[in-house]
Amino acid sequence: MGQSMTDGFEQMWRDLAPLGRSAASGGYFRQPYTAVDGEVRTWFLEQCAARGLEVEADGNGNLVAWWMVRPLQGATEGADGSGPSGVLIGSHLDSVLDGGAYDGPLGVVSSLAAVDLLRERGVVPNRPIAVGAFAEEEGSRFGIACLGSRLASGSTTPAQAAGLRDREGVPLLDAMAAAGVEPSLGRAAWLDRVGCFVELHVEQGRDLVDRGVPVGLATAIWPHGRYRFDFTGEANHAGTTRMADRHDPMLTFAMTAMAAGRQAELTGQRATFGRLDVAPNGTNAIASRVTAWLDARAASEAELVRLVAEIEGQGAERADSDGTRLQVTAESVSGEVAFDAALTAELSAGLADRWGPVPAIPTMAGHDAGILAAAGVPTAMMFVRNPTGVSHSPAEYAEPADCLAGTEALADALEVLVS
Amino acid sequence: MGQSMTDGFEQMWRDLAPLGRSAASGGYFRQPYTAVDGEVRTWFLEQCAARGLEVEADGNGNLVAWWMVRPLQGATEGADGSGPSGVLIGSHLDSVLDGGAYDGPLGVVSSLAAVDLLRERGVVPNRPIAVGAFAEEEGSRFGIACLGSRLASGSTTPAQAAGLRDREGVPLLDAMAAAGVEPSLGRAAWLDRVGCFVELHVEQGRDLVDRGVPVGLATAIWPHGRYRFDFTGEANHAGTTRMADRHDPMLTFAMTAMAAGRQAELTGQRATFGRLDVAPNGTNAIASRVTAWLDARAASEAELVRLVAEIEGQGAERADSDGTRLQVTAESVSGEVAFDAALTAELSAGLADRWGPVPAIPTMAGHDAGILAAAGVPTAMMFVRNPTGVSHSPAEYAEPADCLAGTEALADALEVLVS
Numbered sequence: 001m002g003q004s005m006t007d008g009f010e011q012m013w014r015d016l017a018p019l020g021r022s023a024a025s026g027g028y029f030r031q032p033y034t035a036v037d038g039e040v041r042t043w044f045l046e047q048c049a050a051r052g053l054e055v056e057a058d059g060n061g062n063l064v065a066w067w068m069v070r071p072l073q074g075a076t077e078g079a080d081g082s083g084p085s086g087v088l089i090g091s092h093l094d095s096v097l098d099g100g101a102y103d104g105p106l107g108v109v110s111s112l113a114a115v116d117l118l119r120e121r122g123v124v125p126n127r128p129i130a131v132g133a134f135a136e137e138e139g140s141r142f143g144i145a146c147l148g149s150r151l152a153s154g155s156t157t158p159a160q161a162a163g164l165r166d167r168e169g170v171p172l173l174d175a176m177a178a179a180g181v182e183p184s185l186g187r188a189a190w191l192d193r194v195g196c197f198v199e200l201h202v203e204q205g206r207d208l209v210d211r212g213v214p215v216g217l218a219t220a221i222w223p224h225g226r227y228r229f230d231f232t233g234e235a236n237h238a239g240t241t242r243m244a245d246r247h248d249p250m251l252t253f254a255m256t257a258m259a260a261g262r263q264a265e266l267t268g269q270r271a272t273f274g275r276l277d278v279a280p281n282g283t284n285a286i287a288s289r290v291t292a293w294l295d296a297r298a299a300s301e302a303e304l305v306r307l308v309a310e311i312e313g314q315g316a317e318r319a320d321s322d323g324t325r326l327q328v329t330a331e332s333v334s335g336e337v338a339f340d341a342a343l344t345a346e347l348s349a350g351l352a353d354r355w356g357p358v359p360a361i362p363t364m365a366g367h368d369a370g371i372l373a374a375a376g377v378p379t380a381m382m383f384v385r386n387p388t389g390v391s392h393s394p395a396e397y398a399e400p401a402d403c404l405a406g407t408e409a410l411a412d413a414l415e416v417l418v419s
Numbered sequence: 420m421g422q423s424m425t426d427g428f429e430q431m432w433r434d435l436a437p438l439g440r441s442a443a444s445g446g447y448f449r450q451p452y453t454a455v456d457g458e459v460r461t462w463f464l465e466q467c468a469a470r471g472l473e474v475e476a477d478g479n480g481n482l483v484a485w486w487m488v489r490p491l492q493g494a495t496e497g498a499d500g501s502g503p504s505g506v507l508i509g510s511h512l513d514s515v516l517d518g519g520a521y522d523g524p525l526g527v528v529s530s531l532a533a534v535d536l537l538r539e540r541g542v543v544p545n546r547p548i549a550v551g552a553f554a555e556e557e558g559s560r561f562g563i564a565c566l567g568s569r570l571a572s573g574s575t576t577p578a579q580a581a582g583l584r585d586r587e588g589v590p591l592l593d594a595m596a597a598a599g600v601e602p603s604l605g606r607a608a609w610l611d612r613v614g615c616f617v618e619l620h621v622e623q624g625r626d627l628v629d630r631g632v633p634v635g636l637a638t639a640i641w642p643h644g645r646y647r648f649d650f651t652g653e654a655n656h657a658g659t660t661r662m663a664d665r666h667d668p669m670l671t672f673a674m675t676a677m678a679a680g681r682q683a684e685l686t687g688q689r690a691t692f693g694r695l696d697v698a699p700n701g702t703n704a705i706a707s708r709v710t711a712w713l714d715a716r717a718a719s720e721a722e723l724v725r726l727v728a729e730i731e732g733q734g735a736e737r738a739d740s741d742g743t744r745l746q747v748t749a750e751s752v753s754g755e756v757a758f759d760a761a762l763t764a765e766l767s768a769g770l771a772d773r774w775g776p777v778p779a780i781p782t783m784a785g786h787d788a789g790i791l792a793a794a795g796v797p798t799a800m801m802f803v804r805n806p807t808g809v810s811h812s813p814a815e816y817a818e819p820a821d822c823l824a825g826t827e828a829l830a831d832a833l834e835v836l837v838s
Contacts (some may be wrong), residue, residue: 025707027654027699097699098707100656140701204659224658226702235446235517235812238714239643239783240623240692243684245808251680251693254673261670265662272657273669275702276695280446280516282559283645283694283712285811288517293702295657364658367705389664392704393654 005120005411006404013403015043016105016403020095027098031141032061033179040093041181044133047112053131059184060151061135061176064088065117068128074317086123086190087417088197088377091115092148092368096140100396106384106403108133109222110200111156114411118418125418130194133141134368137365141166141175143226144332149368151185153375154403158185160408171415196343196378196417199369200410202398203383204391207361214405217348217360218339218381221370222270222302224297225333229256229273229315233324235280236297246286250278256315256326260294263314264334269307270364294332297364301335321340337370338377350416351409365391382410421832424539424830427822428532429721430485432446432822433463435524437483439514446517448815451480451566452598459512462599464553466531472550478593478603480554483507487535487547489573505609506544507616507796508829509551511567511787515559519815521621523710523802525822529550529619537837540755540830544837549613553787557666560585562596563751564645568787570604577604601639613615615762615797618788619829621817625808626780631712633824636767636779637758637800641689642723643716648692648734652743654699654707663704666742669697672709675745678714682733688726689716689783712750716783720754759797766799769835770828777828784810801829 020028020036027384030036044063049053055385066086091107111131116123135148142164150156162185164172177182208216231249254348257273264271275293294311311329319326351358361383373379384398384406398406439447439455449455459526463482467474470482485505510526530550537544554567561583569575581604583591595602618809649670664694676692683690694712713730731747738745763779780802792798803817803825817825 010467060637069698084677096704097579097701099699130457138701138703143702145703194771204656221657234809237623237784237810237812239641239689239716240810241808242687243680243689248680248691250676250695254676257669257673258677261662261667270660270662271656272667272703273658274697274704274706275700276693276697279692281694282557282560282811284557284691284714285515285518285693286691287693295703296656358554365656366658389660390653391659393656394702395653395709415732419428 001016005113005117005407008116009109009407010406012047012109012112016040016103016109019043022098023099025394026346028095028101030093031094032094032136033181035344037094040182041268043094044108051112051115056415057191058152058188058190059182060148060188061190062152063133064130064146064190067130071122072155082329084193084195086129086130086193086195087130087414088130088194089200089414091199091201092134092137094136098394099392100394102205102396102398103391104137106202106398107200110403110407110410113407114414117408118414119389123415123419127195127418128193129418130190131412133379135419137368142172145366146368146371152188152191152411153371154187154240155371155375159346161185187379194377197241197369197372198380198382198410199385200382200406201367202391202396203386204215204363205391206367207390208359208383209389211359213359214385214402215355215358215360215409216383217344218363219360220339221337221366222299222364223301223334224364224366225304226309226329226331227294227296227308228329228391229292229294230327231292231324233288234323235288236286238284238286241286248286249324250287250289252315252319252322252324252326253292255318257292257312259314260311263307265312267303267307269296269303271295271296271307271311281317285374301363319384327335334366334370335374337373339380343378344380347413347416351412354412355409382406382413411419421702424536424826427535428826430527431528431531431549435528436520440464441517444517444813447514448516448518449512449514450560451513452600457512457598457832463512463527469535469548470531472772475609477571477607477609478569478601479607480573481607481666482552483609484550485547486678488543489591492577499501503612503614504546505549505612506546506612506613506833507549507551508619510618510620511556512555513555513557513559515557515811517813518541518811519813521815521817522623522810524622525817526619529822529826529829532826533833536827536830537833542717542834542838546614546835546837547612548837549609556787561591563836564785565787565790568790571610572790573606574790574794580604611797616788616791617799617801617829617832618786619801619803619808619825620786622802622805623782623784623808623810625805627778627802627804628806628808630778632778633804634777634828635772635802636763636777637782637802638779639717639718639758640756640780640785641781641783642720642755643783644723644727644748644755646713646715646727647748647750648711648713649746650709650738650743652705652707652741655705657703659778660705667705668708668709668743671734671738671741671743671745672711674737675730676711678733679730679762682726682729683824686726687723688718688722690726690730753785753789754793756792758788758792758799760801762797766832766835770831773831776830801825
């Protein structure tokens, strides 16, 4: 193991650790275009500068840092003219609200450290390598997950994004400008120079623990979506209004939340209401409106459609009997993404000598890798073992030795691709 | 009907109408010690000044405006030395979040108009009359209903109140000072000059509509309380965490909310969850904590205890099976209040000539009248018909003719008391 890579990894991890960490929970609040996000971006730019990487800011909030050992023409086409040759690695630096330290940053830190390791090994890559840090991967501020990679690849249009506002009503473009990120939304130039993408990420489950291995590859991402459930009823006095006379959207929501949990459990899928907005949200008034966001995931697109339809149907039925109304709006839906089989097989074969058979597992979590894969970029993912499976939580964790193993495996994968 | 009283009433109603009204909902946001509250207080002071009433600000945010036709000694003792002689009328000017125009202001406007009407009639009261406007009756900002009258009568101590903060963490004392209301919490001097209190209020139910009469009297206030339910679980990834592995406090809350509604319906009581706070409140994370406030009311104190215990018990049982925790904290509990039977009978008899038999009905809503009654002040309440029964809602309404009838009945009641 490269000693200076190890030192570099640990130093980067220490530098990042305090940024955006809540003293109360120990969790992270790294929402895009906030002051904390500015510190995190500055940290990334400094790391790139220290390594002589050329940073490209794409106007969608994404940062892509290039290590070019040959002239730029090598970056736009393969030697045989077969397509762009750049190898993109990286992940994201933002977090969910009160999230963990690993989801996102582990992939960025490992990528920078993998560059260090290749240099220690004396590898002179015959393809350009780029380390990416994508913006608003979690959608924690503007509601659309993977917003940066969606914009860069065109799956979200600038017009759609220009209409986005955060919970306080601040438009995306204003937030970007206020943070000193010159907005210029739309398909990114760097995408035309990327021949493949390998994203390393902490596992968000216990598959690798159960298999007793530190590193895995991904097969596919489950289809998933976010759906806004607006339950509307009639505000009234909490004391004087007879129970039978009420049109209380809180009760309709409560039944719908229980139906969602039960339905997902019965079918082996996932359904979660984790975010709510209640009006007027007063103790002694029946609510007039409850807005709840459903996060739903299923093994196939047909199953996802059935799951959401079943939850909506049970909610609508209860709304009928409560005298309330339910309206469901799909805010973002991602179809199934199968990662590139040839690329994954190439990595798997290349890693086998040193790592033995590397398991390939599906994931229920969305990633920028899924967005770029859907946009036609040959893409693979690598996972690092998570001892508890916990993620999107202050308790998210990976062993330092596993993080370093992941970095080495990523460097090994790069060697396969750029040698 | 006094023409100038009618004009005065309508003018006051027009002047108040725009203050704190939401353009979006038509409902009112008149939270204490806000800019809007300042405008409302200024309006009240101007009305008192125009009538030559002497305003006493008690340092708890309450305003009590005296009409004294005889020297002050008459205000501290009855002619026979039997106790304080002042007759207090009035209500409150604050609202719930997105509330109606009538809950509170109708009692204050009617009281000022009743003073006008007595003067039109040439009545020279032999007891001082005071018009009160109580602070934070709804508890919409600092969480304790009837905070002003509780402080003035000693049922909430200054030390308890000094610890109160609003949802943004602003302490009560800072909010008062920032609003230019010099805080001096504690038992109010005016209370020693009050011999009885008659509060007029819009009905928050349909009893008077069903009986076909515009005005009623109150018998008692149901016992009621506010209870904070803290459900804590474990944040985790909404996609990757198997349903069976979750400790999701949202599901525990949902079951508890449904149990509350069902239990209240079965027993003829009231139970409402209208206010929620969720952490971290992100779409793709299972919640780590759901805090929900239960508003519960029952016909007797024993039934209230049983109702809350049953809801808590069902919630705790579900928490056990969800692997979450439930902690319940009573934030404020008010016992049953029976209004003064002798005073109510005197008013009923005095009103009968003109109004026929005036029904006496219980109410499930808390009022400042309940606080002063519990503090030993002989107290009665008058209700004005509400055609829909809706309250704590932008849709709250009373017919203008009924509002004027209520004002006349209040003036008639005053004549009974001060002649």
